[in-house]
Each structure stands twice: as C-alpha cells, then as structure tokens.
C-alpha cells in the first residue's frame with residue numbers, strides 16, 4: 001500500500017448519490033433540489049452546525065448585503081437584454097454571453113423558487129418587490145431583504161428548508177467536515193475523502209459538487225468569512241479539473257477601514273451608494289469625479305481603482321462614504337450600522353472610512369452552463385466556479401443569482417447521473433503539499449497581487465511560492481493553508497501571463513488593454529501548473545459526459 005493510502009478498515013465509509021461540499025446558496029440549493037428529486041444527498045460543511053445567531057457565520061452567502069440582481073418578466077423598466085448588457089459591460093470583454101444569457105434568463109424562476117421556500121424580500125406598501133441600484137447597473141434591479149441583510153435571509157430560508165427536508169428526504173449534513181480529496185477511478189469521480197474532528201472518512205458517490213465559496217483569505221483583509229480559503233480550487237486542480245480567469249480577484253471599493261485590522265472586515269454595501277451615499281476624500285472632494293460617466297455607481301473595478309488612486313495621491317489611508325443624505329440610515333442599512341458600531345464608530349456621524357477590500361474571486365473552476373467541470377462527475381457552482389458570467393469583473397449582486405441558478409442546474413446534472421455505480425477510488429490521505437505560512441502568504445499577496453500588479457512584484461511572489469517546501473497536512477488549518485498556497489500560485493501565474501490591464505486585474509507596467517480578450521486556463525499536469533488552451537478545454541467540457 002502506498003504510504004499515503006489508507007486501508008479500508010481505518011476509515012469510515014458511506015454511500016450517497018450526490019455529495020455537496022459547501023453550504024452556501026449554491027450548495028444548499030443543489031442539495032435540496034436533488035433530494036427533492038429522490039437522490040440520497042450528503043452535505044459536507046467545514047464549520048460547526050449552522051445557527052442564525054452565531055457571531056461568525058461560515059458562508060459568504062450569509063454576509064452578502066446588497067441583494068440579488070434579477071429581472072421580473074413583464075417589468076416595463078427592465079429586461080434580461082439590459083441585464084446582460086450591464087453584465088457584459090462590467091465583465092471587461094471576458095463574460096461569455098452564451099453562458100451569461102441562459103443564467104440570467106433563469107434568474108426569475110430561481111428567485112421565485114427561493115421565495116416559494118420561504119425567503120422574504122423587502123416589499124413596498126403595494127406588495128411589489130423593492131429594488132435598489134449598485135455599481136454597473138443601468139436601472140434599479142436589485143431586490144433585497146432586511147434592508148442590507150439579503151444573504152442572511154437567503155441562508156435562513158435555505159437552512160429552514162433543509163431542516164424540514166431532512167425529516168422526510170434522504171439528505172444528511174456533516175458539520176466540521178473538511179474535504180481532503182476528490183476520489184476518482186477510471187477517470188470518473190467516485191466520491192470525496194474528508195476529515196471530521198480528526199477522523200478520516202469517505203463518501204462514495206458518482207457525482208460531487210464543489211460549492212466551497214471563494215478565496216478572500218489569500219489577502220490580509222477581506223470581506224469574506226474565515227472559511228473562504230480556496231479549498232475548492234485546490235480540490236479541483238488536484239483532481240484534474242481546469243481553472244480559468246484566476247487573476248481576476250475583485251476588490252470591493254468600500255470595505256470598512258480600521259487601521260491595521262486583518263481577517264474579515266465589514267462590507268459597506270454598494271447599495272449605500274445606490275441610495276445616495278457619495279465617495280469623498282479626506283478634503284471632502286468627490287473621488288470618482290471625471291473618472292466614469294456613472295460616477296460612484298461605475299462598475300466595481302473602476303470605483304475601486306479610483307479609491308486606490310485617491311488614497312495614494314492624498315497620502316491619507318482611506319476615503320469616506322458620505323451618507324448624510326440617506327434618511328434614517330440605520331433602518332435602511334442595519335447590517336452596515338452594526339458592523340460600523342462593532343468597530344467603535346458611529347454611522348450617524350455621516351462619514352464612514354473605507355478602503356478597497358478583497359471580496360470576490362471572479363474566476364474559478366471552469367464549468368459549462370450546467371456546472372460540469374473537465375472531470376466527469378465533478379461539478380462546481382457558486383463563487384468557486386468560473387461559468388463565464390463574471391468575466392474579468394463581476395457585476396454587483398450577480399453572485400447570489402448565479403449561485404441559485406447554478407445550484408439548480410447542478411442538481412439536474414446529478415439527477416441525470418443517478419444510478420451510476422461509484423467505484424472504489426483510492427482515498428489519498430491529506431498528504432504533503434507546499435504550504436506557506438498564512439500571514440506570510442497574505443502579506444505577499446496584499447503587497448504585490450492586489451489591485452495593482454507589476455512584473456517585479458509578481459515575480460517576487462512567484463519565486464517565494466516556488467521555494468516553499470512541502471508540509472504534512474496535520475491540522476484542518478494546514479489543509480486550508482495548502483489550498484491557499486496552491487491557489488496563490490495559480491493567481492500569480494495567471495497575473496504574470498496577462499501582460500495587459502483588464503477588469504479587476506491592473507498591471508501598472510502594462511496599462512493598455514489588448515484588443516482581443518482571452519481567458520487563461522490552468523491545470524495541474526505531472527506535478528506542474530500548466531497553462532492550457534481555454535477554448536479547447538471549454539469545448540471538451542461541453543461534450544456531454546458519457
């Protein structure tokens with residue numbers, strides 16, 4: 001037996017039709033839909049059992065503030081065509097309209113399904129859904145809940161539904177379960193190995209969905225919860241899947257500024273600007289004047305860059321969101337108000353200090369429009385996936401929408417694969433992986449691979465990453481750190497390869513944008529990160545899985 005293989009009697013083994021790794025909007029939607037269709041579903045989540053009152057929540061879904069961008073059929077002020085045009089405008093030439101169109105088309109049906117499961121969105125006196133505006137949107141199309149607590153409402157509705165479903169359907173959740181490997185046999189996915197409270201376990205299943213969220217903790221400060229450690233990217237790459245557009249890390253223009261603070265920081269929703277908040281510098285001058293016709297509501301990459309520029313030019317460590325024109329701010333934005341108060345500040349003072357913060361991974365595991373990756377039986381949905389909707393810069397509030405739609409589509413794929421026999425793949429124990437200490441990694445990424453990059457900085461990080469020795473994954477944190485290290489390696493490789501500025505990837509040494517937009521794809525081949533041809537790979541994924 002190879003050194004890092006386990007004998008069967010040392011591990012706990014179970015069987016399922018469908019394993020979902022992650023419990024945010026995409027994962028829970030997929031799990032519930034698949035269970036309702038009769039599949040035996042297992043959900044693996046890293047954190048403790050969900051509870052609405054926990055101070056730190058595990059999913060990025062819970063922390064989403066602004067809302068869900070969605071067009072209701074028959075709305076005279078909006079259309080899917082207009083939503084698509086805004087999505088393409090933000091995506092900087094890399095949004096794939098062949099993928100984006102069907103996702104946006106399915107938006108209303110997916111949101112209606114969620115409402116049917118009990119989600120309550122803010123409504124006006126006549127019962128109509130209230131809508132706000134965010135960066136890059138040409139109209140008010142973003143529905144919201146609890147003012148700025150949309151993600152919390154979505155998470156609650158899904159968790160309630162899960163609790164009810166688990167009484168009558170074959171759906172089981174495992175908490176504190178850290179996925180360590182995707183199991184494969186004869187090129188097919190056959191299950192997942194995971195570690196739960198120090199014990200190695202396996203679920204055999206013909207279909208596995210990665211819905212693990214993003215990678216915000218590549219950076220010292222982020223709007224993401226602590227579990228956003230790029231786990232799905234590492235699992236997918238090690239299983240032979242392909243990742244794409246990884247250099248496009250979206251920095252939200254307005255993360256609460258607290259001198260020297262690390263880890264998850266409070267987001268100040270773009271909807272604050274949609275309701276009249278204005279970005280000003282330390283002297284009270286507007287930050288985006290003359291930058292873009294949409295001003296403070298320009299696409300996120302534009303506003304984040306304007307904020308970064310003003311901070312650099314002024315020598316002051318932050319800019320401010322002037323919210324004095326927003327009537328009864330604490331009622332409309334209770335989540336922001338609480339986050340600001342937790343930092344010892346008071347929103348009623350009218351000026352909230354903000355900086356750009358790592359917020360969203362626009363690229364990810366390359367999938368087709370149904371969530372299939374290049375590995376048969378391995379699916380990806382939500383932030384971990386790169387469907388082609390977000391391109392080089394995600395349009396605000398398109399992420400919950402994508403998670404809902406792609407969760408449903410992934411469930412349909414899993415249902416179609418029902419009955420396939422999951423073979424007995426060898427369970428690789430979490431082995432030895434290059435693992436950079438987290439603080440060192442975050443500091444390097446924040447210094448050289450953030451909003452602005454250049455060859456020297458990227459080369460320095462690439463060299464440091466290439467010298468990192470392998471380390472055994474003894475603790476759950478080691479597994480996360482190895483995932484962050486591998487993901488940083490791909491982000492840096494993609495950023496070095498892209499010698500142009502586009503979307504949320506700005507090369508100060510290559511300020512131009514190439515006339516031709518091209519997605520960059522990477523895979524793990526013979527122990528090496530290797531760039532592969534995107535169009536070929538996409539074509540291969542689009543071929544129906546046998």
Ligand code: SIN
Nearest residue numbers: 065066269270396397
């Ligand atoms: C926000 O409320 O500004 C965040 C919404 C998003 O990231 O799409």
